[in-house]
Amino acid sequence: RKEVEQDPGPFNVPEGATVAFNCTYSNSASQSFFWYRQDCRKEPKLLMSVYSSGNEDGRFTAQLNRASQYISLLIRDSKLSDSATYLCVVNADFNKFYFGSGTKLNVKP
């Protein structure tokens, strides 16, 4: 079983839509959780950390459910510039970071 599982997509949505990505992780001792964004032919970059209480950054909202070992990312009012691959990342085991395979988002005009 993979440490982190994500739906690979692609999610094809129109501009202005709301889209949600989900991610599950297998290690209940995981300590830190993140969403990264990766553009084509670029390195992954931190989008936001995910806190137990949930957190919001502009149009982006991240939620963590430790009991279900589940992380989510909600993007409201999608922009063309949001088109990218979104990676769910979990930190456990002495600073080993486990990456999901990524969810591809295409925002269409």
Add this chain to the structure above:
Amino acid sequence: DTAVSQTPKYLVTQMGNDKSIKCEQNLGHDTMYWYKQDSKKFLKIMFSYNNKELIINETVPNRFSPKSPDKAHLNLHINSLELGDSAVYFCASSQRDSGREQFFGPGTRLTVL
């Protein structure tokens, strides 16, 4: 100011050659990593060093040898390159036990012909 830098950005070489990729970070982090991202885009950890000490060594052919001369640098040497080594190699750094994120370098796109 570049936080994590890698050289070269592109590397095209013949099968059987030996090549090195270099990585440097100026974030003051104590832990550095090498990842391989293949054509299916999955990021796979290869190695991790903490203060020059190897702490993660995944199942990687021993043709790959990392070296960390100090905590700001982590190099990757690859012997006898094979076609299957073609991928993008990312260096990353983080501060151990901080619970904080990793920062990635721009990647080295390796093509073995």
